[in-house]
Amino acid sequence: MAQFDYDLVVIGGGSGGVRAARIAARHGARVLLAEEKKLGGTCVNVGCVPKKLLVYASHYSEHFEDAAGFGWTVGASHFDWRALIMAKNAEIERLNDAYRRTLVEAGVEIVGARATLVDAHTVEVEGKRVRASTVLIAVGGWPVMPKIPGIEHAISSNETFFLERLPARVAIVGGGYIACEFAGIFHGMGSHVIQLYRGPLFLRGFDLDVRRHLAEEMRRKRIDLRFDVEIARIEKTGFGLHATLTTGDAIEVDEILYATGRAPHTKNLGLEAVGVALDEKGAIRVDEYSRTNVESVYAVGDVTDRINLTPVAIHEGHAFADTVFGKHPTKPDHAGVPAAVFSQPEIACVGLSEETARKRLGTVDVYRANFRAMKHTLSGRGERTLMKLVVERASDRVVGVHMVGENAAEIVQGLAVALKAGATKRDFDRTLGIHPTSAEEFVTMRTKAPEPAPAPERSAAE
Numbered sequence: 229m230a231q232f233d234y235d236l237v238v239i240g241g242g243s244g245g246v247r248a249a250r251i252a253a254r255h256g257a258r259v260l261l262a263e264e265k266k267l268g269g270t271c272v273n274v275g276c277v278p279k280k281l282l283v284y285a286s287h288y289s290e291h292f293e294d295a296a297g298f299g300w301t302v303g304a305s306h307f308d309w310r311a312l313i314m315a316k317n318a319e320i321e322r323l324n325d326a327y328r329r330t331l332v333e334a335g336v337e338i339v340g341a342r343a344t345l346v347d348a349h350t351v352e353v354e355g356k357r358v359r360a361s362t363v364l365i366a367v368g369g370w371p372v373m374p375k376i377p378g379i380e381h382a383i384s385s386n387e388t389f390f391l392e393r394l395p396a397r398v399a400i401v402g403g404g405y406i407a408c409e410f411a412g413i414f415h416g417m418g419s420h421v422i423q424l425y426r427g428p429l430f431l432r433g434f435d436l437d438v439r440r441h442l443a444e445e446m447r448r449k450r451i452d453l454r455f456d457v458e459i460a461r462i463e464k465t466g467f468g469l470h471a472t473l474t475t476g477d478a479i480e481v482d483e484i485l486y487a488t489g490r491a492p493h494t495k496n497l498g499l500e501a502v503g504v505a506l507d508e509k510g511a512i513r514v515d516e517y518s519r520t521n522v523e524s525v526y527a528v529g530d531v532t533d534r535i536n537l538t539p540v541a542i543h544e545g546h547a548f549a550d551t552v553f554g555k556h557p558t559k560p561d562h563a564g565v566p567a568a569v570f571s572q573p574e575i576a577c578v579g580l581s582e583e584t585a586r587k588r589l590g591t592v593d594v595y596r597a598n599f600r601a602m603k604h605t606l607s608g609r610g611e612r613t614l615m616k617l618v619v620e621r622a623s624d625r626v627v628g629v630h631m632v633g634e635n636a637a638e639i640v641q642g643l644a645v646a647l648k649a650g651a652t653k654r655d656f657d658r659t660l661g662i663h664p665t666s667a668e669e670f671v672t673m674r675t676k677a678p679e680p681a682p683a684p685e686r687s688a689a690e
């Protein structure tokens with residue numbers, strides 16, 4: 229090891245890189261971590277954390293309205309975007325510091341600069357070359373914006389978190405979870421929201437009932453959802469932004485937010501020179517231990533485009549450190565990863581959608597509950613909750629759990645444990661509910677849903 233300055237150099241101080249650096253150091257490795265922006269990466273600075281804080285803020289408008297049904301008189305309310313953004317920024321600075329402290333306490337050396345790969349063991353940072361026996365690339369992803377005329381007037385999720393003012397009218401382009409979440413955030417804060425998606429229905433890959441249910445509930449809130457449409461061109465006018473749509477219609481808004489996907493952040497990193505293999509999307513190809521085709525170079529997190537979520541990046545980073553420095557080879561486990569969409573109402577799921585289960589497993593039984601939560605009997609809100617279990621008929625194993633409704637993520641997290649443990653429908657049936665909750669529906673569903681109607685035709689863009 230003496231020929232190397234470090235045992236490990238980590239490029240990228242986000243979810244995956246920070247965990248890998250800390251655990252490797254705990255295993256006794258000499259570790260240098262390079263982060264060009266802020267510690268904590270996407271999740272802490274422009275992802276999960278600020279997003280969830282904005283989601284919390286946006287819920288209050290409905291809480292104030294719902295309070296009347298319970299006897300409360302709430303005075304005139306006013307929302308201050310700048311106050312929220314300042315509070316959010318302060319919390320994120322606190323987290324940046326906490327990340328730094330944790331790394332320093334673990335013995336990790338931190339350099340606040342961009343790093344690039346020079347050869348299989350050499351990294352260049354701040355004009356200096358350092359050599360390491362192992363290099364970990366954990367540089368994450370970056371928003372992709374389409375090349376249409378006027379795109380310079382639009383923003384990505386990165387800029388949204390730092391807007392100077394709340395836009396009165398906003399168009400959100402995209403059909404993924406980030407687009408749906410921002411539609412709910414801006415609507416809750418009082419903006420007029422138009423969400424545009426090029427396919428026939430958003431949230432491709434999620435259960436079809438879930439996708440339809442969310443669309444219905446968002447429309448009930450008067451979010452203007454438009455499918456099978458894109459923006460062709462954007463012009464800045466004296467009144468805001470004028471967007472011409474592919475249908476020939478036009479919309480006038482104050483901001484246009486593109487949430488149309490993220491690409492692995494692999495450009496100009498020196499990967500080509502070293503011969504690290506990428507896939508067609510630019511993601512780093514890795515084996516089941518997160519090792520690239522270059523023996524000393526590993527990669528974890530969004531840059532490998534496996535499952536692009538924070539807990540997965542953390543898990544991959546930890547497994548890498550245990551494998552390389554902990555004498556404990558560990559393959560990250562990508563099965564049964566639960567996920568949420570913090571849309572309004574919220575979605576959470578674990579396991580297979582009904583469509584995938586039918587394709588993969590053949591005969592499945594489906595149990596579905598669609599009801600108005602108790603809270604809304606008095607709030608007067610028409611919102612409905614959807615819960616769904618997908619069961620493999622041959623084994624009775626529950627292979628999919630899906631929910632759209634309040635606290636879906638909190639509820640489904642617990643059920644993810646049951647699925648991981650291989651729970652059967654019988655196990656769900658013999659579990660008593662907690663009453664009165666929405667969650668108890670998951671253990672009281674007894675009636676199989678009829679076989680599904682044929683799925684609608686889908687366009688290639690979906």
Ligand SMILES: Cc1cc2nc3c(=O)[nH]c(=O)nc-3n(C[C@H](O)[C@H](O)[C@H](O)COP(=O)(O)OP(=O)(O)OC[C@H]3O[C@@H](n4cnc5c(N)ncnc54)[C@H](O)[C@@H]3O)c2cc1C
Pocket residue numbers: 239240241242243244245262263264265266267268269270271272274275276277279341342343344366367368369385406493497528529530531536537538539541
């Ligand atoms: C708006 C939004 C909301 C999200 N919400 C959720 C959610 O609710 N739940 C969830 O699980 N996931 C969510 N995600 C996804 C989650 O943020 C990512 O999956 C996670 O951050 C990936 O971690 P990572 O370590 O791979 O990369 P990142 O966290 O992106 O970290 C990569 C780091 O590398 C740094 N870097 C890049 N190149 C270099 C270089 N050459 N030298 C030095 N440093 C470099 C970057 O500055 C960055 O800090 C969200 C993402 C977005 C954009």
